Amino acid sequence: xxxxxxxxxxxxxxxxxxxxxxxxxxxxxxxxxxxxxxxxxxxxxxxxxxxxxxxxxxxxxxxxxxxxxxxxxxxxxxxxxxxxxxxxxxxxxxxxxxxxxxxxxxxxxxxxxxxxxxxxxxxxxxxxxxxxxxxxxxxxxxxxxxxxxxxxxxxxxxxxxxxxxxxxxxxxxxxxxxxxxxxxxxxxxxxxxxxxxxxxxxxxxxxxxxxxxxxxxxxxxxxx
Numbered sequence: 001x002x003x004x005x006x007x008x009x010x011x012x013x014x015x016x017x018x019x020x021x022x023x024x025x026x027x028x029x030x031x032x033x034x035x036x037x038x039x040x041x042x043x044x045x046x047x048x049x050x051x052x053x054x055x056x057x058x059x060x061x062x063x064x065x066x067x068x069x070x071x072x073x074x075x076x077x078x079x080x081x082x083x084x085x086x087x088x089x090x091x092x093x094x095x096x097x098x099x100x101x102x103x104x105x106x107x108x109x110x111x112x113x114x115x116x117x118x119x120x121x122x123x124x125x126x127x128x129x130x131x132x133x134x135x136x137x138x139x140x141x142x143x144x145x146x147x148x149x150x151x152x153x154x155x156x157x158x159x160x161x162x163x164x165x166x167x168x169x170x171x172x173x174x175x176x177x178x179x180x181x182x183x184x185x186x187x188x189x190x191x192x193x194x195x196x197x198x199x200x201x202x203x204x205x206x207x208x209x210x211x212x213x214x215x216x217x218x219x220x221x222x223x224x
Contacts, residue, residue, distance in 0.1 A: 016032065038073040050073065065079050094139075113210055123146060123175070126141050128172070129164040157196065168204070168205050173209060175211040190207045207224065
């Protein structure tokens with residue numbers, strides 16, 4: 001079926017204009033990005049095939065260049081365009097964090113951390129350094145690999161917080177398994193860091209764990 005054979009109101013572009021981007025499926029959004037299909041498949045069908053081969057949007061967005069180009073209809077040009085789109089979204093969210101008071105914008109923090117961490121294949125421990133008004137000074141990945149109590153050093157976090165003259169921090173890390181539920185190791189890390197930072201009068205406002213498309217807050221669960 002050609003795109004022109006789809007009822008006008010159900011074509012991805014027209015549907016987006018009429019109902020908003022949130023009304024589109026993953027395949028329909030990708031179809032707009034792809035613009036054209038391949039012989040035997042229109043843009044929506046191509047998007048459905050690629051999502052099937054990649055086993056979902058998250059894997060597609062985090063795919064390396066060589067893997068991405070192995071999927072039918074994909075190539076370097078689409079890979080570069082997709083990476084640019086992801087980076088634009090990340091910078092847009094980061095600019096909102098830099099502008100707003102983070103304590104009053106928990107959803108902005110979640111949106112940024114999901115985009116920053118959910119597609120990472122290795123665990124990353126990220127710290128948002130905040131000023132006295134809880135505005136973002138900077139963010140920094142301090143540890144990578146297996147994140148546990150033995151590999152996250154409180155003194156390194158304290159040193160970085162003092163370097164950036166931070167008054168507060170938000171901690172975050174990802175679970176590549178896709179399970180966002182905090183582990184016992186996560187709770188131990190948070191306790192150690194909260195104690196260490198308190199010695200230099202720096203507050204830990206939250207610790208967020210990202211797993212897949214979910215983000216769990218220690219503060220909301222009463223774990224801080």
